[in-house]
Amino acid sequence: FGEFIPFRDVISSFATEVAQASKDMEAGQEAPLMTLRLRDGRDVPVAVGICFEAAYPSVIGQGVALGGQMIVTPSNNYHFRSSGESAQQGQLLRMRAMEYSRAAIQSSTTGSSYVIRPDGSVLASTNTQSVATLIADVPLRTSTTLATRAGxxxxxxxxxxxxxxxxxxxxxxxxxxxxxxxxxxxxxxxxxxxxxx
Structure with a gap:
């Protein structure tokens, strides 16, 4: 159920994993955009969505439409361990990168992390449940695609x-x-x- 579990009392009676996620989260009202300050002092707007929001073009697309020059999706895949869930999110993020012609980064604490080029190809990645550092140069873009304009x-x-x-x-x-x-x-x-x- 992601970060919200409906009918928690009923579901927890047969799904013990429910107890591991003790707090339900709700969507915020803030725009999916944040600003990063680069080493040279420039401020760069970045489209942001948490891990599973890569599945929703409306979230990432809004951040790009507001000026995001790249896409970043922080992720914590702890509950999914070594399942294919983290790789699935990476594939979804590749689609968003191509859709909006933006470099994209999935940064996960326990799942796979990816650096993705605007054409959807993977520049660098890590395995799940591993300690690793990825360093890569990615392009920043201000151009808009049909998907960005059409929403x-x-x-x-x-x-x-x-x-x-x-x-x-x-x-x-x-x-x-x-x-x-x-x-x-x-x-x-x-x-x-x-x-x-």
Whole structure:
């Protein structure tokens, strides 16, 4: 459930892992953007989202639209240990890097850490549950992609089109059933009439 566990009392009765995450967290109201000061004194805006927010383009995209010149997702994968969850988050972050043409960094305390180029290729990475340091030069970008400019309009349009197609299919299926029923009923009535004559 990430950082929030609904129906905690019920779920904890059969999922003992629930007790390990004793506090529920809620989304903050702050913009997903922070400013880093570089060694040369420049301030650089950075789009930020916690680990699983790499799955949500709306969060990372908002940070990029507000001027983020790279993407950073800090992560703590302690509860997932050596499962594929950390690698999955890295793959999602690669998608965001390509989507917004930004270098991206996943910095994890216990999972895999990644340095990702704007084209989605991995420049450097670590294993899970290992002590390591990654040092890399990454480009800072101010250009915007179509995904940045469009925001949620593109996925919303696709979801709307999918809904319309599903509704059209349902209507066609119901009409097909309705047109088949009267023909079958008429055949049965004709048979009954023949029997009575």
């Amino acid at each position: 949620e309009r593109i996925p919303s349009a696709f979801m709307g089109a999918t809904l319309l197609i599903a509704l059209a299919g349902l209507v066609a299926a119901l009409r097909g059933r309705a047109s088949m029923r009267p023909a079958g009923a008429a055949t049965r009535d004709n048979r009954q009439n023949v029997t009575h004559d």
